[in-house]
Amino acid sequence: xxxxxxxxxxxxxxxxxxxxxxxxxxxxxxxxxxxxxxxxxxxxxxxxxxxxxxxxxxxxxxxxxxxxxxxxxxxxxxxxxxxxxxxxxxxxxxxxxxxxxxxxxxxxxxxxxxxxxxxxxxxxxxxxxxxxxxxxxxxxxxxxxxxxxxxxxxxxxxxxxxxxxxxxxxxxxxxxxxxxxxxxxxxxxxxxxxxxxxxxxxxxxxxxxxxxxxx
Numbered sequence: 001x002x003x004x005x006x007x008x009x010x011x012x013x014x015x016x017x018x019x020x021x022x023x024x025x026x027x028x029x030x031x032x033x034x035x036x037x038x039x040x041x042x043x044x045x046x047x048x049x050x051x052x053x054x055x056x057x058x059x060x061x062x063x064x065x066x067x068x069x070x071x072x073x074x075x076x077x078x079x080x081x082x083x084x085x086x087x088x089x090x091x092x093x094x095x096x097x098x099x100x101x102x103x104x105x106x107x108x109x110x111x112x113x114x115x116x117x118x119x120x121x122x123x124x125x126x127x128x129x130x131x132x133x134x135x136x137x138x139x140x141x142x143x144x145x146x147x148x149x150x151x152x153x154x155x156x157x158x159x160x161x162x163x164x165x166x167x168x169x170x171x172x173x174x175x176x177x178x179x180x181x182x183x184x185x186x187x188x189x190x191x192x193x194x195x196x197x198x199x200x201x202x203x204x205x206x207x208x209x210x211x212x213x214x215x
Contacts, residue, residue: 008034008041009057015167019096020049024174030096030159031074034167035084038062042080045072075135082144083163090147090163092170097159100181105154111177112184114195117204119180122173123152131156152177 016032019025027049033042040060043049047056058071064081066073074080080093104111111126113119127150132139143161146153152173153161160177164170187193196204 005036005039005041005059006054008036009059010054011167012041012043012057013052013054015094015171016043016049016052018171019094019174022175024098024178025049025096030094031076031080032095032167033077033080033093035062035091039067040080040084042077043074045074076139078135078137079140079143079161082140083147083161086144086148087163089165092164092167093161094163094167094170094174095155095159095161096174098174098178098181100185101154101160101178102158104181104184105160106157110184111154111181112187112193112195113180114201115180115183115187115193117196117200117208119176119183120196120201120204121208122176123180124150126150126152126154126177129153129155129161131158134158 012032012034019030019032028046030049031043033040038061040062041057042060043052044056044058056071058073059067060073060077060081061067062081062084064077076095083093084090101111113123113125127146129142129146132142143153143155147163151163155161160174162170162173162177164173
């Protein structure tokens with residue numbers, strides 16, 4: 001195996017541990033991947049996310065061939081590959097089950113990303129992917145369709161997926177998505193919200209460089 005992939009495997013393992021440490025997923029839930037020019041490094045199936053190591057991370061070709069056959073890849077590997085096929089600009093995918101964002105994904109209620117400039121700049125408007133059974137080609141198809149329209153996807157009755165040009169960007173988007181979900185919930189509990197006006201949203205887009213392809 002190419003030594004050039006060691007850095008990618010370590011990045012994937014590091015961000016998966018970070019995802020668990022931040023309480024954004026469960027012990028065996030969620031998956032992270034990073035794309036290079038010709039392969040994808042992706043978390044394995046059924047591994048304790050708190051203690052995952054670089055040598056646990058699988059390497060796939062973009063066609064789905066497992067170059068590390070001793071490692072059982074994530075059941076959502078097909079979804080990650082479908083996202084990369086749908087968005088050539090994407091280099092990293094983070095999928096997890098953050099509690100508040102996942103609750104919104106199960107409701108007919110959008111997350112309001114216009115409450116703060118950071119949310120709007122990083123997320124734009126999250127896209128909803130209709131429910132499909134986890135680990136299936138149907139789910140991969142629905143998420144790939146949704147991600148063509150945005151960098152943050154709410155997966156109905158399942159969780160969330162974010163993308164980026166780097167793992168840090170994709171991870172940051174997931175954290176901000178969960179924060180936006182909490183803000184939406186708290187604002188509604190307190191009796192309403194004061195979202196940024198269309199003029200202010202336009203100003204954000206003009207003044208700050210875009211953080212990603214769809215933000």
